[in-house]
Amino acid sequence: MEFIQSIDLMQLLRCFVVGGLICIVGQVLIDKTKLTPARILVVFVTLGAILGGLGIYKYIIDFAGCGATVPLTGFGANLAKGAIESVKENGLLGAFIGGVKASAGGIAAAVFFGYLASLISKPKMKKQ
Amino acid sequence: MNRLGKQTIHFDNPPTIVETASIVGPKEAQGPMAGYFDQCLEDEFWGEKTWEKAESKIIKETVNLAITKSGIPATNIDFCFAGDLLNQCISSSFGLRELNIPFFGIFGACSTFVEGMCLASICLEAGAANNVLCATSSHFCSAEKQFRFPLELGNQRPPTAQWTVTGSGAAVLSSNGNGPFITHITPGKIVDMGIKDANNMGAAMAPAAFDTLITHFEDTGRKPSYYDAIITGDLGHVGKDILEDLCKTKGYNINANYDDCGVLIFDKSKQDTHSGGSGCACIGTVFSGYFFKQLREKKINKILLMATGALTNATTSQQGESIPGIAHAIAIENEKC
Amino acid sequence: MNPIETQKQYSDYVDKKSPNSPILKNCFNAFWVGGLICSIGQIIFDFCKYKEMDVTASNTVVSIVLIGIAAFLTGLNIFNKIGKFAGAGSLIPITGFANSIVSPAIEYKSEGYVMGVGGKMFTVAGPVLVFGISASVIIGIIATLFA
Numbered sequence: 001m002e003f004i005q006s007i008d009l010m011q012l013l014r015c016f017v018v019g020g021l022i023c024i025v026g027q028v029l030i031d032k033t034k035l036t037p038a039r040i041l042v043v044f045v046t047l048g049a050i051l052g053g054l055g056i057y058k059y060i061i062d063f064a065g066c067g068a069t070v071p072l073t074g075f076g077a078n079l080a081k082g083a084i085e086s087v088k089e090n091g092l093l094g095a096f097i098g099g100v101k102a103s104a105g106g107i108a109a110a111v112f113f114g115y116l117a118s119l120i121s122k123p124k125m126k127k128q
Numbered sequence: 129m130n131r132l133g134k135q136t137i138h139f140d141n142p143p144t145i146v147e148t149a150s151i152v153g154p155k156e157a158q159g160p161m162a163g164y165f166d167q168c169l170e171d172e173f174w175g176e177k178t179w180e181k182a183e184s185k186i187i188k189e190t191v192n193l194a195i196t197k198s199g200i201p202a203t204n205i206d207f208c209f210a211g212d213l214l215n216q217c218i219s220s221s222f223g224l225r226e227l228n229i230p231f232f233g234i235f236g237a238c239s240t241f242v243e244g245m246c247l248a249s250i251c252l253e254a255g256a257a258n259n260v261l262c263a264t265s266s267h268f269c270s271a272e273k274q275f276r277f278p279l280e281l282g283n284q285r286p287p288t289a290q291w292t293v294t295g296s297g298a299a300v301l302s303s304n305g306n307g308p309f310i311t312h313i314t315p316g317k318i319v320d321m322g323i324k325d326a327n328n329m330g331a332a333m334a335p336a337a338f339d340t341l342i343t344h345f346e347d348t349g350r351k352p353s354y355y356d357a358i359i360t361g362d363l364g365h366v367g368k369d370i371l372e373d374l375c376k377t378k379g380y381n382i383n384a385n386y387d388d389c390g391v392l393i394f395d396k397s398k399q400d401t402h403s404g405g406s407g408c409a410c411i412g413t414v415f416s417g418y419f420f421k422q423l424r425e426k427k428i429n430k431i432l433l434m435a436t437g438a439l440t441n442a443t444t445s446q447q448g449e450s451i452p453g454i455a456h457a458i459a460i461e462n463e464k465c
Numbered sequence: 466m467n468p469i470e471t472q473k474q475y476s477d478y479v480d481k482k483s484p485n486s487p488i489l490k491n492c493f494n495a496f497w498v499g500g501l502i503c504s505i506g507q508i509i510f511d512f513c514k515y516k517e518m519d520v521t522a523s524n525t526v527v528s529i530v531l532i533g534i535a536a537f538l539t540g541l542n543i544f545n546k547i548g549k550f551a552g553a554g555s556l557i558p559i560t561g562f563a564n565s566i567v568s569p570a571i572e573y574k575s576e577g578y579v580m581g582v583g584g585k586m587f588t589v590a591g592p593v594l595v596f597g598i599s600a601s602v603i604i605g606i607i608a609t610l611f612a
Contacts (some may be wrong), residue, residue, distance in 0.1 A: 019503025026553030083605030095605025282548015322472030
């Protein structure tokens with residue numbers, strides 16, 4: 001109960017709107033450009049990394065929280081942020097360590113859960 | 129056998145289509161054509177472990193059914209022409225490996241069924257065989273896997289996309305018989321009008337269908353009104369519309385008696401199949417299930433059957449190549465001519 | 466209608482003739498589903514903060530939980546229905562990345578657990594990692610030059 005009361009509703013609203021708007025950009029790309037899903041994900045992750053590298057994306061995160069970190073642009077920005085921070089500690093070596101280290105949780109989870117799902121699930125016909 | 133015009137062959141002793149068979153998947157079984165097929169499956173695996181095995185089983189059982197229905201012993205069938213969409217035509221060759229009939233594996237994408245009937249007719253007319261079998265298959269799941277995306281991927285299909293028919297059609301052709309006869313064949317040229325959108329196959333294939341159709345009319349001197357029905361394979365709603373328009377540019381109006389198997393097999397409004405059905409089995413099952421019976425019951429007497437194919441694969445579309453189309457036509461009539 | 470001679474004429478004609486995607490409806494669905502997924506992430510994030518985790522760890526937990534849910538729904542053949550409805554709304558959030566890894570893993574199970582599942586797992590999502598990681602390395606190198 002105490003937790004539910006602690007949720008900042010305005011923060012949640014900003015998150016909803018910004019996250020939704022980022023998805024609209026993706027939807028316009030799908031409908032107007034005939035890019036495949038894989039290419040759209042690549043566009044978003046690269047764009048996020050560039051915005052993160054330029055230090056712009058963190059303002060969007062400050063404003064929208066998970067509305068900016070959950071979309072794949074956030075994944076890209078996180079890779080860039082990790083690389084930059086690691087460079088400060090380790091120099092050039094950090095460029096190679098930082099990005100993957102910062103997003104290791106997500107990547108490992110996707111690989112592990114993916115393998116797990118393939119063990120328990122079987123391909124099924126789409127109904128529509 | 130004699131040549132008419134540029135690319136049409138007329139048969140003096142036209143081969144008879146003795147019998148056909150069709151088996152379809154569950155989605156097709158919910159479509160408007162359901163009542164005409166020999167067998168409707170309840171699940172796409174049909175007890176097999178993989179989509180590929182399921183497709184092989186479908187073509188195998190369809191071929192066996194066609195042979196049984198024809199009353200011709202399998203030992204008296206001289207050749208088999210079969211093909212499908214999977215790489216190296218494995219559905220046909222794996223499905224028919226125990227058939228014990230000399231086998232020609234052919235690839236014409238979704239035009240395979242009529243391509244096989246063209247070759248079989250020449251074979252029969254030339255006296256090289258007395259009875260020949262033609263078969264083809266396609267499977268939604270194996271085709272999606274090979275040509276597009278995994279089934280579980282949460283993507284959207286654009287309105288021009290088509291739905292690969294799960295099923296198989298087979299026909300037994302004989303040099304002796306009382307019809308329906310294959311009186312003419314017009315094998316088509318490869319036509320490429322530069323369409324690159326793999327989600328708009330109807331538009332990619334329509335120019336090939338147009339080329340073959342007009343050539344058939346010019347070679348034979350026939351008009352669209354000569355036929356009771358002009359049927360294309362899998363142009364779908366978009367491609368059908370385009371073909372009707374293209375024909376008007378040459379002064380032919382085919383709207384009155386023209387239809388497309390991809391349009392007929394699904395109910396667009398209820399089944400969410402977008403532009404309609406596609407795949408080798410689209411024309412294979414709709415002809416075998418519906419039009420052949422209409423011909424035999426003399427409800428229609430003259431039909432121009434034209435299968436359309438998109439000669440593409442996953443590699444060429446990734447390399448940005450356009451999609452070459454092809455269309456083969458055969459005239460099937462209850463009277464020799 | 467005039468005769469069509471060139472590929473350009475045909476391509477223009479086909480564009481006119483082909484039905485368009487219902488873009489307004491698609492955008493609306495993408496907006497609210499995408500927003501909802503992000504909001505679920507936000508609530509998980511707030512919970513982590515409530516449990517006194519730091520921001521970086523909280524963000525990682527959000528990613529792992531959303532990826533886990535997406536993988537589970539993909540395995541139950543539910544995610545493709547959400548994806549068909551929401552389009553970019555479920556593709557763009559981290560859930561879409563998870564779905565693009567899990568779906569080939571399930572599809573290619575028939576080719577075995579090593580080369581099928583293991584080998585084909587990244588057929589759709591591989592480029593995301595290649596471009597994302599490469600971009601981070603380049604940005605890191607640039608950062609070194611300015612340090």
